[in-house]
Amino acid sequence: MTRMTTADFTTVDTPIGPFTAIADADGAVLASGWTADAEGLRLLIHTGLRPVAVRERDSLGAVSEAVIAYHAGDLTAIDAIPVRQRSGEFLTHAWEVLRKIPAGEPVTYTEYAALSGRPAATRAAANACARNAAALFVPCHRVLRIGGALGGFRWGLEAKRWLLDHEA
Structure with missing residues (x-):
């Protein structure tokens, strides 16, 4: 393109x-x-x-x-919106995986790494979240630390908590 x-x-x-x-x-x-x-x-x-x-x-x-x-309240409204991001093969795939994590079913960074095909690459999975430019449409807010801690979020932890509560 x-x-x-x-x-x-x-x-x-x-x-x-x-x-x-x-x-x-x-x-x-x-x-x-x-x-x-x-x-x-x-x-x-x-x-x-x-x-x-x-x-x-x-x-x-x-x-x-x-x-x-x-x-x-229509948590699936974002699902059909096309997104265009570019990076290396892993990040591009990891962003596609994020779009498949259902609302109300957050995963840990470790689980996200496994879903992305690289179970040992927890840091790479976290990096995919950090480098995601299309927040909400690529719902990186649905990834948490082990034990349920929020981890990071470019738009602030209060926003991440609101989104997770909204989807629960």
Whole structure:
């Protein structure tokens, strides 16, 4: 895919703060998270996919609708939204695995590593979560430390706790 010069973004109010998503021309989410900082999000996108600029829209159609529906209680609303991220083979696969972890059924980093095909690679699995640019649509918040501790989350542990409680 050729890198685009401009991608669209929108920010939606949610119970845990503003949520911004950046999508490419075909509607695939390139980056998203609980922030109003679209430029900061743009910088999370892999350089091979990163648009040169972003422009604000009132809505991103299905993407915006899914964000609103998810926060209102439709936990599967995010599942059909396409996501486009790029990295090495393991990270790309690990992000696909994250999308298959059901809401309300969090796993540990160790379990996530095993689901990703590398049971000894717990740190690599944690790295996949840390490098995920498309929060919510690639639900890295569903991965916990052994014993149920939250671990890290780019958007803050209060947001991660809210998401897990919302999905429980």
